[in-house]
Amino acid sequence: MEYFSIIQALCRAAMAEPSPALRKQVERLRDALSKDGEEKQAASLGGILAAAERLKEMAPSRIERSRATLSGEVLGRNTPVPVDRETSAPLAEIIFPAEINADSPLFNPTVAQAVSTIVDEWTNFEALSVVDISPAKTCLVYGAPGTGKTRLALWIARKLDLPVILVKLDGLVSSFLGTTARNIGNLFTFANRYRCVLLLDEFDAIAKVRDDPQEVGEIKRVVNALLQNLDVRQNIGLTIGITNHPKLLDPAVWRRFEIQLEIPKPDFAVRKAIAQHFMPPVQAPDNHLRLIAWFTEGSTGAEIEALVRTYKKATTVREEDRRGLLDTLRQFATLNAARIQSERRALLFDDPANLFRAMHEDPVLAFSMGDIGDIAGKDKSTISRWLGRQGGKSGDGEVTHG
Structure with a gap:
């Protein structure tokens, strides 16, 4: 490989304090060279990797050095903890x-x-x-x-x-x-x-x-x-x-x-990340995660985790008992009224047109009609008609523009 001596020097310098990602890339380069028949150059990178690993094993970590500077004894599993003299209950x-x-x-x-x-x-x-x-x-x-x-x-x-x-x-x-x-x-x-x-x-x-x-x-x-x-x-x-x-x-x-x-209580992005963190092994669509994050505005991480547990139960029971996301949210809001912001909770039980309009117009959620249709189990044209419903009712019972 042309300029390999420069690549070799770069790898040696980088491996002085490598991150896991950097080490992975050097390993990929070594393997690629070996696959192309450049055994001598692959062996050279292999030597650099091995030397870095030996140094890592021999050198104390920064945390170990920090621990060494702390005064005090090492706390062991058999170390007795102090107890309350009157009740003998452990204090810690x-x-x-x-x-x-x-x-x-x-x-x-x-x-x-x-x-x-x-x-x-x-x-x-x-x-x-x-x-x-x-x-x-x-x-x-x-x-x-x-x-x-x-x-x-x-x-x-x-x-x-x-x-x-x-x-x-x-x-x-x-x-x-x-x-x-x-x-x-x-x-x-x-x-x-x-x-x-x-x-x-x-x-x-x-x-x-x-x-x-x-x-x-x-x-x-x-x-x-x-x-x-x-x-x-x-x-x-x-x-x-x-x-x-x-x-x-x-x-x-x-x-x-x-x-x-x-x-602080988590913002939208963090609420979505929390929902995603607790979701496995269930694979929830992105628009489901976003809607969960939206409906849990003002909630804590523990409350979001509780909602995710409800969602996972609803998606893994018998087929005939499975609930859609909106039904799951309504169930959760009914059983955990204090955990859902009153405004969002009211939308869940309001006219679907008002709920869908709020989901579509909210700048944070920014749901498309396709997103809403996927969650509601309706096609986009139906959602479009529902989003247009406002004002008074027409003769056929539909809500029309005033």
Whole structure:
């Protein structure tokens, strides 16, 4: 091959830090050369690939180097967790990286980029230390229930290859005076001993505003204990707090978190991606995914997942019991009225002409008459007539232009 020496040099430089996609392309080039009888050149690329693999196996990963800089002991599967002295109930659950779903949570590009910076900081721990900077060690994640906050925190821990000490803070609350504050102290002492991500779920259960007139003096002592322990932990590991009710948090709690990440409800593109993610092994047409995304405006990822489950059931039961998409949406809206925006829900049970017109004219959905016909089981001419129905009724019962 002419200019092979240049190609060889490019491949050698690229394989110094290869991505999976880049490695695949070099492998394809090697295989193509071999198929064409260029065995010597194919062997040369094979040598470059093998050398890159050996270097990868010998060199510690960025995450491994970052873990090495963390103080603390390794948390094992047999490590006993602290318990409530009065009830003997465990104060935390240990979750190891291998037990966490490897799929990245689905968010809009802005949130996804913000999340990636958290992971990048920790995987570049050493580079930051050179300029006397450390990654953010405290993060508060808040938003509506079902938006993926806990899943996000667990996914970050998996990316960092660190075990999670998962604490549901409402479980630390005890009816015994002083026990709740003691539980918090014991929990933080335990977490500070190990390399881990400390995940404080349902954070508002304890971190409430201290001047709440509905609370007794005990809550003030509990919040003070929490603040003191957060201060001590600021330079130890990564701490993530999660809440559905940010307005309940004491202002002093907010100041303890370097990152304050709001997880919004998903937009149209993310809702469609969520529906597509949970759809396999069912193969749903694109216009079905788009309509599901449209009807779930204002819904959370958990609510979209519930609708997809309903859709999958409706498409896999006996042939005579199968429902069309619109019937499935009506069934779901009836059984889950609060999960569908009232305006969209009303359209489902309105005159089909109004529903089809909304589907056709909405700039986000932008359904063609063919799309509507496919979903409604009608031909395009019928849909066209229905879209023209407005104003008063004609003598034959059809709605005509006024």
